[in-house]
Amino acid sequence: MVLKLRIKRQEKDLDAYYQSFEVPYQEGMTLLSALQKIKEDTDQSLAFRHFCRAGICGTCAVMVNGFPKLACKEQVLPYVLFGEELVVEPLKNFEVIKDLVVDHERAIDRMKRLQLWIKEFQGDPRIPPYISSKIEGSADCILCFACQSYCPQVLEERYAGPLFFAKFYRFYSDPREDRKELRSIQAVKEGNLYHCLSCNKCNNVCPKEVQPATLIRELMHIMHVPA
Ligand code: SF4
Ligand code: SF4
Ligand code: FES
CATH class of the missing domain: 1.10.1060.10 (Alpha-helical ferredoxin)
Structure with missing residues (x-):
């Protein structure tokens, strides 16, 4: 089973674009672990924030299909089962520093x-x-x-x-x-x-x-x- 993602990429002050990725599903995979897999195996330049991986520190919030979510709490299995692509974007109402990292x-x-x-x-x-x-x-x-x-x-x-x-x-x-x-x-x-x-x-x-x-x-x- 494969997770399909479309991630908004952007460097400060440059035009944004969307990049598609496919990640092999692993049991219990969250959006954060999928992003880490992309960074480890496919594109080291992908930028996102995380720390506790347990829904405590609040650093990993991103937009998921237009809705703000904690990446470390978002299970991806339903998206994989239904073949739904995950569109991942930085939080709205904040300036983007790079990719999914915004300026607080x-x-x-x-x-x-x-x-x-x-x-x-x-x-x-x-x-x-x-x-x-x-x-x-x-x-x-x-x-x-x-x-x-x-x-x-x-x-x-x-x-x-x-x-x-x-x-x-x-x-x-x-x-x-x-x-x-x-x-x-x-x-x-x-x-x-x-x-x-x-x-x-x-x-x-x-x-x-x-x-x-x-x-x-x-x-x-x-x-x-x-x-
Ligand atoms: S959504 Fe707002 S009120 Fe709720 S934990 Fe996050 S910052 Fe706090
Ligand atoms: S306007 Fe903003 S603060 Fe007020 S209820 Fe709606 S989302 Fe919450
Ligand atoms: S990594 Fe701390 S809340 Fe998600």
Whole structure:
């Protein structure tokens, strides 16, 4: 059995093109192992990111037939059985560095600008269980950027995007965060929270079930800053 892939190739600032590959199927093969097989046996120049191979580090997200997925979690057997070609492209809404590797710098800069962490806190560092269970979903985010790549509003430069609001929710709800007012203003004024279309696309693609769209709706409800 053979896996057929069509991979988008691109060097920064050069025209993109698609290249077809065929990889012999091996039991349990994931898209990531297929990409590694191509790199080992056929084309050493193919560029893609990976690290943990276990759905934890978030580095291997790519577009698979138009849908953002973690390559290390994507089993290829169904595509092989149905003879379906896998079209593999870099994440949308990001600049391409090479092939399937995209530039996360702008998103990371924005996270720094919006200070998506707890700056300092006094007192008891423990989080009560009822709050812990409320924020554990957003705390599961692995920064894979799948939601950012699939959100139609991210193309609008001013809208921060689902990843940021999932993080906002996590810190806004944390009792150790004492800058709630600043957080609200950042989300609404700098992140343009109310530009969300509530289309749920980010919920559908998140591999960790963080459910950013649901958290955004809750943020809209609990933050009382005029848009
Ligand atoms: S629900 Fe909002 S954040 Fe999620 S994909 Fe739609 S517009 Fe983007
Ligand atoms: S919210 Fe989900 S899709 Fe978005 S970056 Fe985090 S883990 Fe990935
Ligand atoms: S390699 Fe870490 S999530 Fe896929």
